[in-house]
Amino acid sequence: MTDQPFRIAFLLYPGVTQLDFTGPAETLARMPGAALSFVAGSDAPIASDCGLSVLPTATFDDDRAFDMICVPGGPGCTEAMEDAATLDWLRRQATEASYVTSVCTGSLVLAAAGLLRGYRAACHWAWTDKLALFGATPVRERVVIDRNRITAGGVTAGIDFGFRVIAERCGRDIAEAIQLGIEYAPEPLSGGTPDSARPEIRDLVTAAINQRLADRHAAIDRIAARFAAG
């Protein structure tokens, strides 16, 4: 580590799942030298998935460079996957950034930008398989590190992702100290993954996703077909 700040940018877009970036932001803000930015297409407030709006601190046009970019997921990910300004910004940043990262369906946005082609990557469990349509190798793990791509599973996996990044850069002692500082000793109910969930709960959630999110499935398939053709 040097005295240079480690500049981290979280991408923001309408319909982002806020915990996808607020979780890792809370951990990474405590990493020695970290300087966080929240970057969007304009400086207008961004409406997240759950009624909370947040303010960008920088825009694509600022043309600032970052050491790490992180793309969160959320209901708005399909629009982000087709937004030229978003994809351009990601591609520009990815050429210089030390780490190109994502949480949840943010991996699909990175993939749509062509930035996961040939990489192993994680995603929210309900969408992991879609990564293959963009030339990535889907991996059902909570955090996946492949060269400088670090990708995480669904929503809450972003917190574990944050600690993995801290451990990579600063070592395990610092990561554990920050973990103690924010009392990260979770006490989940059982069944937070498809494999560990009770079958009736898994079937309920899978059916709800397939019905409620049929449009998103179709949109991703359509984007992927253009991606493959292009």
Add this chain to the structure above:
Amino acid sequence: MTDQPFRIAFLLYPGVTQLDFTGPAETLARMPGAALSFVAGSDAPIASDCGLSVLPTATFDDDRAFDMICVPGGPGCTEAMEDAATLDWLRRQATEASYVTSVCTGSLVLAAAGLLRGYRAACHWAWTDKLALFGATPVRERVVIDRNRITAGGVTAGIDFGFRVIAERCGRDIAEAIQLGIEYAPEPLSGGTPDSARPEIRDLVTAAINQRLADRHAAIDRIAARFAAG
């Protein structure tokens, strides 16, 4: 449950630790019937602890009623503990709300409003003992339920708190379904509590808190002395 919305208000104040409320907001937003508000003294953006600013959706003056209020913690908690408008709003809401709740050092704000007198309550581990100065019984657990007061430990405990509230209101099946939806199967490093941390890490973090936050310790003691006298 009825068809009435279940109105949840998160208190916002400058210097709030954003994960204290963004964690439970992400879980509770998925609870059937939930309607989330983010309430502050004015509608100006609120600067949180880690460079992210959020927009209130309601102010104290709106005089709206809520079924549940939740007070997050953070570096700004001592100012909140002495802010008359904040304490007035909490006391007014607490007379009607079904649940009066807090996460992390948000418990100290509830306590300063006199709303934990005679209740068992949790808090961030470094500040739990201070609750006794306000007539509460400090409990070192991740989530504590005492009648209609539900309080949580530090920062990330807010996510477990959210699921406990969902399980209380809607049953365990719904809580597990939402947990699967946001893939809550955490993989922490070891040592997220003082008891489970390696001694050298615990000593490092405790020393850092005691040195860096000596002012906050002094401020809370001063506020508590006035509380006891009043």
